[in-house]
Amino acid sequence: MSGTTQKYRNFVAEPMGEKSVTELAGIGETLGGRLTEAGFDKAYTVLGQYLVLKKDQELFKDWMKDVCHASSKQASDCYNCLNDWCEEFM
């Protein structure tokens, strides 16, 4: 589809470690703030939710839209970022 962003490449290029939520592709300051308020301050927490939902794209997107009011593009970017990271490091 569209080309990958630099943020996406940086996140997928290495283990996430203690990276902040805002390091995820598709999540900026506003969405990061909302996620932090909801308790998802680290990227691995979002990854945990992604895994709890069993990598289901629809559910994860719905969750993103529900928690931080992400748009479909933002949710899909975040999902793709986590999915590719999992394929790379899991």
Place this chain on the structure above:
Amino acid sequence: MSDLSYLETISNKELHAKCLEYGLPNIPVTDTSRKVILRRLRNTILGTQNKKTAATKSPRRETVHSSKATPTDVTNANEPRSADKVPRRNNNINNTRRTIAATPQEYYPLESSSVRSVQTTTTVSDVGSSEDDDYYYQMNTPTSLKSQRDDSRQRRSVSLSKSGVLTTSYTREVEKPHYEEEPDEEPEEPQSYTYQRPQATTTAPAFKLPVYEQPIERSYRPELSRQNLTQTQLNSTSYSEAPNEFTETRMQQAYRNTYSGSAAPFNAANTTTTTSGIRQRPSHVETGAARARLPTYKVNTLYPQLNDFYDQHNNSIEPMDTESDSEYEPEIQRQPQLQRSSGGNVESPYLSHFSRQLDTRKRSSPLARPQIRTTVRQEDPNATRQKFRELMESLDRQYNLKFYFCLTVAVILATLIYVIVTPAV
């Protein structure tokens, strides 16, 4: 709705069990994922209900689509296509092929009902699967959706890709048929054209067998008159003018002349053979539509004057070899003419211009061909000499070759004389 309130009150375990009952994937229900899973469970429960209702609602949507499709198509097609449609009908049945390929909408009334119903059914199936996204789109980005919808309306390819959206389904379904129908209608088009083609085809093969002049001409006229009467009023102008100008016999000859005129100048083809060959060509090479195109030459009412001359020659039987030669060349010229004629027939004003072009070409072709053959066959021995003479004369004029030639000859002679006269040492 009672189910919804019940689902909100149940615990995570119960909700998990409920999800398993409805066939949802075995996903752990947590506080964070509860909302999402609840929403999916609602959708599944309502989806089953919607599927039941959708079966009843689908025919309504189909009817709505069909009703809305016609005005949108008409409005969209009026500007670019209507101009093409109307004149093509007006010009000739011959061009109906291309008109139909470009404008299948003309024949919607015959076929639209079945095609549209199929399209609506497909969209209805998509609707059930993509309800979730629509809710979110509406919740989050209504404006972006509107813009996307507008784009999808304008761009048909987008509509094809995003068929899953509910709201857009109305317009998209209308637009899809164009793409889906076009390939489907290509084989179906002949069915609609069969009304027109059979006239040309049935008559043409019947003519081929007898292959004699008068029956062929007579057969063409009734066809043309029928076409004029049935299809368009504008056609009547182009076709009807010709019979008014000339008598029927002349017109029949004129039609032949238009066809045989190109072959006639070679003095090679009989009128019967030429007409048969010409009319058989479209049958072999092209479909009946090409035959229908042939009447476009009828517009060349000026031909009879030139062609009458050739018809006299046609009466005299001549060898077959020349016929074969004459047939090949007119084919080469006529094929582009056919293409151009079909393109030029798009609008009625082009007819006159195009007919002029045809006239000029056909005039030039018969006049030029005999010259070529006379030069090639009769003047072959003399032509080379004459050309050589002309070339020498032209060179002499430019470079004074004669002078230099005489000078060189004189010098050579002088040297010879000097050599001869002078005693050897």
